[in-house]
Amino acid sequence: MEGQELNQIKSQLLWRKSKIQEAVSGHIVQMHLANLLKEVDSALERIDNGTYGMCVVCHDPIEKERLIIDPLIKVCLDHLTTNQQKELEDDLIVANSIQKAMLPKNGQQLKGFEIYFYYDAAGAVSGDYCDIIDPGADSDSLYFVLGDVSGKGIAASMLMTHLRAMFQSLIPLGLTIAQLIARASRLLCESTTSTHYATLICVKSNNKGTVEICNAGHCLPFYIGKTGVRKIESTGMPIGIFCESEYGLTTLNLDKDEMLLLYSDGLTEAMKKDELYGTERLEKFAFENRELSPKQFIEKLLIELKNFLAGNTRSDDLTIMAIKKL
Numbered sequence: 001m002e003g004q005e006l007n008q009i010k011s012q013l014l015w016r017k018s019k020i021q022e023a024v025s026g027h028i029v030q031m032h033l034a035n036l037l038k039e040v041d042s043a044l045e046r047i048d049n050g051t052y053g054m055c056v057v058c059h060d061p062i063e064k065e066r067l068i069i070d071p072l073i074k075v076c077l078d079h080l081t082t083n084q085q086k087e088l089e090d091d092l093i094v095a096n097s098i099q100k101a102m103l104p105k106n107g108q109q110l111k112g113f114e115i116y117f118y119y120d121a122a123g124a125v126s127g128d129y130c131d132i133i134d135p136g137a138d139s140d141s142l143y144f145v146l147g148d149v150s151g152k153g154i155a156a157s158m159l160m161t162h163l164r165a166m167f168q169s170l171i172p173l174g175l176t177i178a179q180l181i182a183r184a185s186r187l188l189c190e191s192t193t194s195t196h197y198a199t200l201i202c203v204k205s206n207n208k209g210t211v212e213i214c215n216a217g218h219c220l221p222f223y224i225g226k227t228g229v230r231k232i233e234s235t236g237m238p239i240g241i242f243c244e245s246e247y248g249l250t251t252l253n254l255d256k257d258e259m260l261l262l263y264s265d266g267l268t269e270a271m272k273k274d275e276l277y278g279t280e281r282l283e284k285f286a287f288e289n290r291e292l293s294p295k296q297f298i299e300k301l302l303i304e305l306k307n308f309l310a311g312n313t314r315s316d317d318l319t320i321m322a323i324k325k326l
């Protein structure tokens with residue numbers, strides 16, 4: 001840990017110590033308060049003798065994020081007691097179900113499109129964001145958002161939730177999607193540390209089949225037409241890196257049975273030994289299977305990916321969305 005963080009933890013511990021001392025000085029000295037005081041003193045002692053932040057079992061550094069939340073922790077995640085591990089697992093199961101409940105309804109036919117998506121976390125929770133937002137019956141528009149937040153695990157999933165809340169509240173304002181992404185980027189930039197950002201695609205469709213695509217540094221989506229497949233170029237930087245970013249738009253028309261494919265890098269960067277699944281393989285798959293429904297297309301793609309991985313486990317969150325014009 002850096003000196004500044006350690007100083008912050010030390011002053012927090014000293015503050016806790018003074019609070020416990022106040023409580024202990026009452027006439028009934030409660031046993032657990034006395035023990036807590038010992039714990040705080042022991043942490044202060046470890047800061048002074050330079051062993052603070054090391055697991056007392058394996059002597060490896062304890063995860064920094066955990067220490068900031070609870071400066072009294074003495075063991076790394078690998079050396080929690082069985083009970084502590086169980087509690088952590090229970091929390092993750094709850095976090096996972098909350099995240100699943102935030103997904104849009106799957107397999108919908110909506111405003112001239114048939115949509116299917118697949119969303120799966122590499123760990124307990126995902127840092128990918130997948131959404132379909134319908135601004136209501138007054139409008140013939142639909143919005144599709146697929147993004148990937150920097151980092152992994154709980155921190156990434158919290159940022160993903162933040163992103164979702166932003167898009168859900170920004171879309172009804174009726175901005176263009178370039179303005180929408182620029183606004184989201186500024187909000188994310190102002191509300192998180194500079195190391196947090198997200199790559200993201202936002203698509204706005206109307207029921208005639210016109211789609212506007214704004215891509216903030218995300219994996220290139222595919223237009224899957226009747227006669228060919230092509231990648232749609234990126235139009236800007238990931239969001240949250242610079243507070244003032246500008247975004248361009250790509251507009252195209254989807255005819256009946258043509259499809260748009262969005263995905264996160266968990267697909268194209270899935271790896272077997274030194275070999276990536278890659279965009280070329282995806283392009284070939286997309287062309288050969290362009291006549292399938294979105295659901296059949298994604299299900300077949302997942303089988304193809306599984307065969308490619310041949311038993312190797314995926315290390316990244318995976319999201320795929322197929323949008324077909326009816």
Ligand SMILES: [Zn+2]
Pocket residue numbers: 055056057058059060075076077078079
């Ligand atoms: Zn340990």
